Amino acid sequence: MSMKKNYVVETIRKTQMLELLASGQRLDGRTPEQHRPITLKVGVIQKANGSASVTLGNSEVLAGVKVATGTPFPDTPDKGLLVVNAEILPLSSPYAEPGPPSEDAIELARVVDRGIRESEMVDLTKLCLIPGKTVYTVFVDVNVMNVDGNLFDAMSYAVVAALRSAKMKKFIVKDDKVEATDEMVPIPVEKIPVSVTLARIGESLVVDPNAEEEGAMDMRITITTDDEGNVCASQKGEAAGITPEHVLQAADTSIMVGKEIRKTIIEATK
């Protein structure tokens, strides 16, 4: 959930924020290109095939992977299913409410899903059992536990870590029938997409905005990059524009910051 609608930043705080940004500083002491501390813990839910609890500053999310078998989409008969979903729990913030997913929750899930899917992190062709009939279905459900800005990146790291650490039951095809075995195998993951979100506040771009910065921002841009520094997904959000020069600057920053965060993810999911 974007906190923009709910989190009101006092004018005096925003003025202070803009004054500091003019000299390249932020209210919490970070530099414009510095993200908050990240912690990643995998295997926190034993009943899930894979799980990860991630904190990004005070934002906290919990991702769980569940693998089963099912029918493929008609237009991709030889590929497994990968579905990423997000729920902003009512316990996560005084502004969150129970009920059907909000527009913000839908955007959050779809942007994270896009980064994972478009980077080809999971080799979906290896998740096919009987083409057109039975494939592995990988569901990644993410619970937002505490909201303090930039849920996009926190959720993306949690999904990547949960998928990397997941073990699924191996199925085999015997006489045109799918049978479960006792063997546990990893999900065929290849790349590590890393999402980096920047907020534009006035004329400054800052990496990993916290809730207060989101409350003051004009717009945000999320850019996901892969191991080779390719851009594989992006989304501009909020009701203001951005210059083309800023977009290209954001791409460069995302590639640079992404490299560093990728190491953190590898370290935590070894």
Added chain:
Amino acid sequence: MEGSRMEPKKKLIDAAGNRLDGRKWDELRPIRLEVGTVKNADGSAYIEWGKNKIMVAVYGPKEVHPKHQVLPDRALLRARYHMAPFSVDDRKNPAPSRREIEISKVTREALVPAVIVEDYPRTAIEVWIEVLQSDGGSRVAGITAASLALADAGINMRDLVVGCSCGIVDGQVVSDLDDTEDKEGQGDMPVAIMPNLNQVTLLQVDGIYSREQFQKAFELAIAKGREIYAMQREALAKKYFGGEAMTVQAEEEVSE
């Protein structure tokens, strides 16, 4: 856009650099714009772009219902992108999908920067985008027509908003992907801009782009958007000034 991308079965660009429909890499499909197409609406526009057929109506500024959504200092802009059940190959359930909800959100956020919402406090401005037939790039076509409908409604605006999608097909950056290229190509990047203010108001990316390809596709989308902007002005001039003289002048200004 999701999960449906297939490995290319046939070449989408031939050895001579022609695409399936005969276009070169940086060409647009034919675009037709018309302003004032829904009688009841305060403003409206219709766009045909390739096989896309999209009707847009704007109602407002009007009273806000429900009341708790009122914004005391500006207008509330609502946008709905919706696809008709018959607009795609397999019938689409008319209930709004997650995809449509997301597109409605990014469409609203692409249009708001151009609307001087501060001029209409405590009101709602509604933008209804109905995709009657879809052919790749329908969100940018919808945004392009929606900004015309807003202008037709006489809403105060800072600039028009114009969109164009670029992407990667057969490993090559191309402009204005059609349905087949969108599904079988390797990437799609819808972009919307306010051409006079040099602001990007919509940017979505999927696919795998090197840093160079990203910049090339992004800058191509902006350049193509500027071409379509001339058509938008022409469509407005046609309704309000009967066309010709104004049209020539508009094109000259743009080419400066």
